[in-house]
Amino acid sequence: MAEDVDVVVIGLGPGGEDAAGRLAEAGLSVAAVESRLVGGECPYYACVPTKMMVRAAGLLAEGGRVPGMAGSATVGPDWAPVAKRIRVEATDDWDDTAAADRLTAKGVTLVRGRGRITAPREVTVDGRVLRARRGVLLNTGTSPAAPPIDGLDGLPYWTNREAVEATEAPGSLLVLGGGVVGVEMAQVFSRFGTRVTVVEAGDRLLANEEPESGDLLRRVFEREGIGVRTGVKVTGTSQEGGELALHLGDERLTADRLLVATGRRPNLKGLGLDVVGLDEGARQIPVDGGMRAADGVWAIGDITGKGAFTHVSMYQASVAVRDILGEEGPPASYRAVPRVTFTDPEIGSVGLTEAQARDQNLPVRTGTAQIPESARGWIHKVGNDGFIKLVANPEWGTLVGATAAGPSGGEVLGALAVAVHTEATTAALREMIYAYPTFHRAIEAALADLDA
Ligand SMILES: Cc1cc2nc3c(=O)[nH]c(=O)nc-3n(C[C@H](O)[C@H](O)[C@H](O)COP(=O)(O)OP(=O)(O)OC[C@H]3O[C@@H](n4cnc5c(N)ncnc54)[C@H](O)[C@@H]3O)c2cc1C
Numbered sequence: 001m002a003e004d005v006d007v008v009v010i011g012l013g014p015g016g017e018d019a020a021g022r023l024a025e026a027g028l029s030v031a032a033v034e035s036r037l038v039g040g041e042c043p044y045y046a047c048v049p050t051k052m053m054v055r056a057a058g059l060l061a062e063g064g065r066v067p068g069m070a071g072s073a074t075v076g077p078d079w080a081p082v083a084k085r086i087r088v089e090a091t092d093d094w095d096d097t098a099a100a101d102r103l104t105a106k107g108v109t110l111v112r113g114r115g116r117i118t119a120p121r122e123v124t125v126d127g128r129v130l131r132a133r134r135g136v137l138l139n140t141g142t143s144p145a146a147p148p149i150d151g152l153d154g155l156p157y158w159t160n161r162e163a164v165e166a167t168e169a170p171g172s173l174l175v176l177g178g179g180v181v182g183v184e185m186a187q188v189f190s191r192f193g194t195r196v197t198v199v200e201a202g203d204r205l206l207a208n209e210e211p212e213s214g215d216l217l218r219r220v221f222e223r224e225g226i227g228v229r230t231g232v233k234v235t236g237t238s239q240e241g242g243e244l245a246l247h248l249g250d251e252r253l254t255a256d257r258l259l260v261a262t263g264r265r266p267n268l269k270g271l272g273l274d275v276v277g278l279d280e281g282a283r284q285i286p287v288d289g290g291m292r293a294a295d296g297v298w299a300i301g302d303i304t305g306k307g308a309f310t311h312v313s314m315y316q317a318s319v320a321v322r323d324i325l326g327e328e329g330p331p332a333s334y335r336a337v338p339r340v341t342f343t344d345p346e347i348g349s350v351g352l353t354e355a356q357a358r359d360q361n362l363p364v365r366t367g368t369a370q371i372p373e374s375a376r377g378w379i380h381k382v383g384n385d386g387f388i389k390l391v392a393n394p395e396w397g398t399l400v401g402a403t404a405a406g407p408s409g410g411e412v413l414g415a416l417a418v419a420v421h422t423e424a425t426t427a428a429l430r431e432m433i434y435a436y437p438t439f440h441r442a443i444e445a446a447l448a449d450l451d452a
């Protein structure tokens with residue numbers, strides 16, 4: 001017999017988990033369906049454990065910067081405490097009991113298994129039928145995607161999941177894909193003594209960011225001994241003995257491990273989307289400003305294609321909850337989506353890149369300041385690589401995008417995210433007093449360059 005509830009949430013990524021809890025706390029009856037781990041990719045295989053890896057790698061790098069600046073230091077990498085911290089503190093050995101208990105304590109009915117829409121406002125999980133009076137909220141996220149390269153399917157390659165579960169740093173690592181996952185992982189493992197080469201098909205690292213960001217990262221990587229191969233085509237793969245190989249025509253790159261970080265595919269197959277007029281083969285589910293995808297269907301998170309970040313998933317959750325509860329509020333806006341690549345230097349950015357602004361036919365003016373030339377950057381000295389780049393629309397007199405690359409670039413970004421979000425005028429930003437000597441004071445120099 002079917003069970004009647006108000007809302008069924010399929011997939012409990014960060015947004016789905018949050019929305020299910022909030023809807024239950026608002027008094028609705030909520031069934032939440034999860035096939036793997038409550039909380040999704042972020043706490044178990046993505047943001048949280050990888051940032052623990054980044055933190056540990058950063059400590060090693062800072063220790064290595066002591067000579068010539070503050071005396072002597074000997075640092076030796078050991079992956080064991082990183083692996084232990086991920087297993088014990090971050091993921092509870094990839095056990096979601098605590099998260100599941102938190103959710104059910106809010107009044108949510110947790111249903112373990114794979115959910116499928118079987119009729120409008122109806123979801124079936126292993127034969128259990130759930131009817132949703134108000135509707136269904138989709139938050140099924142993404143899975144790692146591998147390109148169709150000869151032989152790759154048969155190789156024991158890592159994705160982000162195996163990399164996070166690693167109990168030791170490999171001797172050598174090939175990273176296929178120089179996007180966010182690839183560059184974060186490459187630098188982490190390199191700092192733990194792994195010989196790393198990044199292999200990227202596009203002509204630069206971090207293709208979605210300003211070209212200056214990819215160029216900066218390449219310079220830093222090469223200085224740190226990380227191999228960077230861009231604009232290359234992998235024609236095949238092979239395994240000989242313990243070694244994995246990528247073929248670039250006649251050339252062979254070999255390593256103990258291969259990390260495939262070539263992007264993600266949305267978890268839409270088998271969801272029964274055709275029942276509600278949506279396309280399971282699509283790259284994303286189109287949503288309106290209230291996160292509505294179809295009658296009685298809301299979608300949030302990576303599957304909406306509005307930015308594959310935990311903060312976007314959480315933001316959309318709050319918009320969807322409001323819409324489901326029939327509360328007033330502004331439609332979702334993506335003008336000022338912030339993003340941070342947690343390399344050293346950190347690459348923080350918000351809004352449009354220069355190229356994206358030009359593609360939208362906006363009038364564009366840019367201003368740049370180099371961190372090493374700022375007072376704080378000069379004082380900081382070793383490890384001071386970075387820049388601020390502003391993308392302004394001179395007609396509106398506002399910033400439409402910005403990048404803060406450098407030490408704590410993701411934190412400096414906060415000021416720029418406020419500026420883009422609130423549409424602060426560049427005139428007002430110029431009148432601001434910027435504390436001396438901070439990294440964010442370089443924003444003032446970039447504003448001056450905007451005028452030049
Ligand atoms: C290595 C890595 C590092 C990252 N670091 C960051 C970072 O630092 N900051 C940041 O903001 N973002 C980061 N991200 C992105 C971030 O992980 C995602 O944007 C975030 O998890 C939000 O995803 P989501 O809400 O769409 O759902 P997901 O987290 O993908 O979760 C979806 C859930 O739905 C479940 N599911 C799927 N289909 C079904 C079904 N039919 N029935 C039941 N359950 C189903 C899945 O099992 C999963 O638990 C990182 C990603 C990766 C890969």
Ligand SMILES: NC(=O)c1ccc[n+]([C@@H]2O[C@H](COP(=O)([O-])OP(=O)(O)OC[C@H]3O[C@@H](n4cnc5c(N)ncnc54)[C@H](O)[C@@H]3O)[C@@H](O)[C@H]2O)c1
Pocket residue numbers: 147149176177178179180181182184199200201202206207234261262263264307308309339340341342
């Ligand atoms: N710090 C963060 O917030 C953070 C960290 C990691 C991931 N994420 C999210 O996860 C998403 C996925 O990250 P990702 O790095 O897997 O994907 P991505 O799309 O950012 O990068 C994938 C890269 O792989 C390259 N590639 C694709 N096919 C290739 C091939 N055959 N050979 C060589 N290179 C190839 C692409 O050109 C691209 O540069 C990101 O877009 C981001 O939204 C966020």
